[in-house]
Amino acid sequence: MGSFLHQSPSKRALNANLPYSGPAQTAVHADDAHKLPEFVNDPSPGPGSGMSVLEVLSHLYSSPALQAPDYDLHKGTVPLQHCALALSLNRNPAARQPTPHPTPVFLDPEGTKCFLSLSSAENQLRIQHNHPAQLIKLAYVDHELEKDHTILSQFDTTDFSSGMAHASYLISKKGSLNLPGITTLSKQTAEELLLKDAEEHHCFINTKAFHNHLSHHVLAAYDLGAPAAVLERIYEKEKKLQRPFYLEENHRTDFVVTKDNWTEHLGNRNAYGAYVKFFEEEIKVLGAKNLLETYMLSEDANKDGRRMFVRLASGVSGLHPLIAVGYGLEFGNDELVATGLAQAAVHKDDGHEMLECVNDGPAPGQGISLLEVLSQVYESKALEPLPYDPDKSTFRLQRDALAKSAAACPIVSQFRIPNSPTPTEVSNAIEEIIWVSNLLPFASGKRGRKTRLDFLLMHVLTCSIFLQPLCDALEKPEYQAKFLRAYVAGIIFVMMWRGVPRIDPELAMSPTATPRSPVVNDRGPTAALGDPNDDAAYNPWPAIIEDAQYHADVHLVKAIRGVLYASRRYGHTKAGDIPGAYRDDEKTKEVFRGIGKVDGTLFVRSAGVLMDQLGWMTYGQTKGDWNYVALGWDEAWDALED
Incomplete structure (x- = not known):
């Protein structure tokens, strides 16, 4: 902390806990952090000294200098929105156990409790990383930064520097669904x-x-x-x-x-x-x-x-x-x-041979849709699977696919995302990938055969939920394009690994759009505005979500999250509006027969298939299982039916 003798009168008053009647203060927004004085570089107190974050805020809260007329302290409207408070930070790295997340309580000079709602986990992480310049976000100070930075300098950051063995384990962002129930x-x-x-x-x-x-x-x-x-x-x-x-x-x-x-x-x-x-x-x-x-x-x-x-x-x-x-x-x-x-x-x-093509894509406005990429994979003689061998293990099949993987490069590189895509082009590419990632597990069965869900194709679905977070993290358009092309290559490789199963869009749309648990609502008529026994008035998702939370199969939980995420983003899509469904602008030439009939109900239909196959466990059904046999070969289907 800076020398007491070099502090301004207002700072000395605050540090000595003396009255101060200086001018009212205003909040400093994060964008004003460049105005920080040198106090943010003052050495923090040594281990075992200094104030906790709560003590810093309590001190600031009780300071007469901070009783600004336009802040209602008792209603919690003090501008602490940039306080990346370490309410859940571990101040004892040796123990490496998280502390509770209490509602912060401060006392005003009269002892009245004031409950403040504090947030901004991103800044919380920055404090853990011990970036001194972020300490401004621990409190509200005026634009002159002259009155209370001594208190800020007392914040003990030593616990969050080199002595901390692990990186931040905190959940600092909301998940893609963030459903009610999180506490x-x-x-x-x-x-x-x-x-x-x-x-x-x-x-x-x-x-x-x-x-x-x-x-x-x-x-x-x-x-x-x-x-x-x-x-x-x-x-x-x-x-x-x-x-x-x-x-x-x-x-x-x-x-x-x-x-x-x-x-x-x-x-x-x-x-x-x-x-x-x-x-x-x-x-x-x-x-x-x-x-x-x-x-x-x-x-x-x-x-x-x-x-x-x-x-x-x-x-x-x-x-x-x-x-x-x-x-x-x-x-x-x-x-x-x-x-x-x-x-x-x-x-x-x-698999590096297959990723040699991910650095170069088509010119803006050129290239083909992902559904057309799949069509070319099906038509490629070079990518035809070897004859069916029932004795080959999954790992042998993987080696066979690797041997052919380089032949997929010319097809992958045609996917319509340029080397430096716009945000709209990135968003469109993500949408295409999510549709295909949902079609593959549920449209690759056989009509008239038992429903089987491929275990590896399911991973393409569960991973698709991360496309947006990954692109957000990469930031540079060329990196985003490289990653999205690599994901397409990954989809094609998994297809090759499984014997290149073909999609049948009409098959994926054949299950009900109102899947139900084994127990239905058998109550009689009520004054409610609709009857959940009536499919037209029934929302299947609450029952699906509730059962999935408790399911014993990790991949079922992840897959339900994947289809629910897709439904939230694209469930409103009308038949014929799936990107890339047609080869022509007039929508007369389907890429795959029946693809023009697929709409946003695909996702809830797929969720019902998942629950029926893996079991509604909270309703007493036993846990089902995935299919581990590569079903791209017709002979594999025949063997399973024998």
Whole structure:
């Protein structure tokens, strides 16, 4: 803190807790942060000294200098909207346990309680990162910045600097759905569970490199409004599958990743813990956006066989590293971004041949729709699957697809997103991808056959919810275009992996648009304005959402979130208005037969199929399962029916 002798009279009065009757004060907006005086660079108090955030605000609140006539303190209208308060920050890094999220209570000089509503989690993270210039957002001060910055300098930031081992584990953004039911307790519980998972568990649950889905399940259920008790049950169920953070105790010391050697252990699963620690430190310095640019998209991150973009975005991994990073960006959780990038680092760079084309796209206004891309995949002789072999494992089928993957590049590069797209072009591309990602799992069955939902195609759906958060994080149009083309390549690779299953749009539209749980409302007539037993007056989503929150299958929860997200964005779409459904502007030539009949009810129809296949568990049905057999081959269907 600056010397007391160098403080102005008003500052000395505040610091000495003496009366001060200077001019009224006004709020400083975040945009005025450049006007900060040098106090923000004053050294913070040493460990064990200084004020807590609440003490700083309490001091400011009780200061006579801040009794501005245009602020109603007792109604909580003091301009504290930029207070990135650490109400949930961990002030004891050694314990590494989150503190509660209390409603902040301050006392005025007469002892009257004043409840203030404080928010702005983004700034909260900045404080954790110990950016001194953001301390202005801890309180309201006047434009002259002359009266109370001494108090601000007393804020103890030492707890949030180098001594803090992990990145921010807080949920600082609302999820894509943010459904009612989310509470302070459920948020705090989710944060605690996410941190425990990040600190205690490896990204692979077995030697076959099956992925840890614990954090996915927690956040997907949380976003649907699941109570804290359900989140805890999810954790207890999923943790039984996990392996320790360090697979062997010696990995703790054998692998140490630094800026100088971070490329040396790429592809080594035993180095996962070391990469997590490394990216935790890097994200505290760089922030999530710059971390991704530096370690995923930069030339340095991809030269000499490093291929970090491939390791993250390739469909060979089932999109899992991308999913992990996507959750982190969607919910503003830096810890998940760090662990997702660490997960990418220990994946192999398989599939790089297919991503060679993602840097170059068509000229603006040129190219073809994603549905036309699929049509070309179906027509390509080079991408025809090998003859059906019932003895081939999933991993053998993956190798077969990899051997042909380079042939997909000329098709992927035609997708109509230019190298430097406008925001509208990015939005349009995301819409096309979401439609296709929803069609593939539900339109790739066979008429007259039992409904089967492909496990890997489902990942294309669940990952599509992260397209917008990822594009928002990348910011640069050329990076957004590269990522979206890579996602298209990932879709095509998963299709090849599954034997290139063909979509039948009319099949996807055949299930009911009013799916129901096994128990219906059998109450008699009432004075209510409509009867939920009548399909015309029935909204299926509440029952679906309620059951999905409690479902034991993590992928069901994620898939329901995916179709619900798509419904919120595009559920209003009329038949014939799906982007790219027709080859001509006159809408006379469908890309696929029946695609012109698909409308926004696709998503609720698909949700009903999901619930019927995986089970309405809160109504007593047993948990169903996904299909793990590649159904692009007709022979595979025949074998399943035998």
